[in-house]
Amino acid sequence: MNLPGKISYRKLSWPEAGVSGANLERNPAGGEFFLQRSTINYFIYSIIFLTLISSLLFCGCTSPQDVVAIIDDEPITRNQLKTRLNAYDEKATFATATDSETQTQFTNAEAALTQLINERLLLIEARKLKLLADSDRDDPGKCKQAIRKVLIRLGEKVVFPSYQEAFTYYNQHRNKFSSKTRYQLEHLLLKSENLAWELKEQLEKGELSIADATHRQTPGIQSAKIDNQRLITVDEMPVVVAAILPDLKINQISPPIATPYGFHLIIIRKIVPAGNIPFPEVENRIKDLLFAERLKKNYQNWLELSRKQHTIKIYHKYLSGL
Known part of the structure; x- marks a missing residue:
């Protein structure tokens, strides 16, 4: 006999059911026990929930x-x-x-x-x-x-x-x-070799200083640098510039030195021999x-x-x- 809203689970005598009578109803005519639909839903949802949890755990580990x-x-x-x-x-x-x-x-x-x-x-x-x-x-x-x-x-x-x-x-x-030998330099970079020779002559005669050339913004001078603090080694210079330094004396003006950047005039203001650099x-x-x-x-x-x-x-x- 089928009762509305009931699902036949299996035929058992009452002691064998093993579950609370609150979730079971008995068919007096056939002796069958029926598990209530709400309990079935509970088990279904439980299985789905556990399956989802297992899937999440599995995904989390892989x-x-x-x-x-x-x-x-x-x-x-x-x-x-x-x-x-x-x-x-x-x-x-x-x-x-x-x-x-x-x-x-x-x-x-x-x-x-x-x-x-x-x-x-x-x-x-x-x-x-x-x-x-x-x-x-x-x-x-x-x-x-x-x-x-x-x-x-x-x-x-x-x-x-x-x-x-x-x-x-x-x-x-x-x-x-x-450190290796270090030099304190003044430097002029010019656009043309002729201008470099002209300025070299003026510098040697005392008619012009690098500072004057900088302040006057003399045409043809690309850059001028006077650094009374920084000491540099030959490793920090272009090879062609480094090659000429051993032949220069302090305050002597180099001949024009050609590089891809232009023509350089170099003046050595100070030479510090190789050795330990002072702590200061x-x-x-x-x-x-x-x-x-x-x-x-x-x-x-x-x-x-x-x-x-x-x-x-x-x-x-x-x-x-x-």
């Missing part, structure tokens, strides 16, 4: 081929990694890669991916500090600015090196602060060096802590072939 890493729930795609790799000038493109070449590509991909992961951690920190709105997550300019702000904040507590710290470093690393000349450079090292160490410490605080999963098998 990376699609276009995802190479996930930071928490934020993916980094192959396209993003390819874009970063293409930005590297040193990246080689192999038509048929050998095993060693494939390994080189893989190493480059890992290095680029590490950089992308670090940047993503900085962006997560930026959102945490309210330096980047969620609506701006896809704006490259605002993301770059946010990363810069986070790095500035990370460096705010780093102490700038003192005079004594810089001086101690200098004494411990004197070999790093030696390198003090600021040393302080900047020490400060940069401290900033780097502080950032690495933060990065190590941040990686522990976030779930990072890398799909190494998808890095090959990039």
Whole structure:
């Protein structure tokens, strides 16, 4: 006998049913028990729910081929990694890669991916500090600015090196602060060789100085430079200019020197022999060096802590072939 709204489950005696009588009704004529429709729906929905949960869990554990890493729930795609790799000038493109070449590509991909992961951690920190709105997550300019702000904040507590710290470093690393012979120069760059010879003659007679030539804006002078502080080595000069310096004496004016830029007149004002550079000349450079090292160490410490605080999963098998 079928009752309206009831579905026959199976014929059992009451003790064998094993479920609450509240969910069962008995057919007095046939001795059948019927499971109520609401209970059937409950089981159906439960199965659907569990199936969906299983699917989500399965998908969460298996990376699609276009995802190479996930930071928490934020993916980094192959396209993003390819874009970063293409930005590297040193990246080689192999038509048929050998095993060693494939390994080189893989190493480059890992290095680029590490950089992308670090940047993503900085962006997560930026959102945490309210330096980047969620609506701006896809704006490259605002993301770059946010990363810069986070790095500035990370460096705010780093102490700038003192005079004594810089001086101690200098004494411990004197070999790093030696130099070849250095020159203090005055320089004129002219458009034509004839004009260069004319000005050389005027300079030698004392009728004109490089400062005068600069102030008067003499026609044909492309540039004039007087630097009473900077000392340079021959390595910082064009080869043709460096070649003539050993033959020049202090305050002597060089003959016109032809380069692709024009014709040069050079005057040596000071020569500093090769040897150790005095500490006052390198003090600021040393302080900047020490400060940069401290900033780097502080950032690495933060990065190590941040990686522990976030779930990072890398799909190494998808890095090959990039």
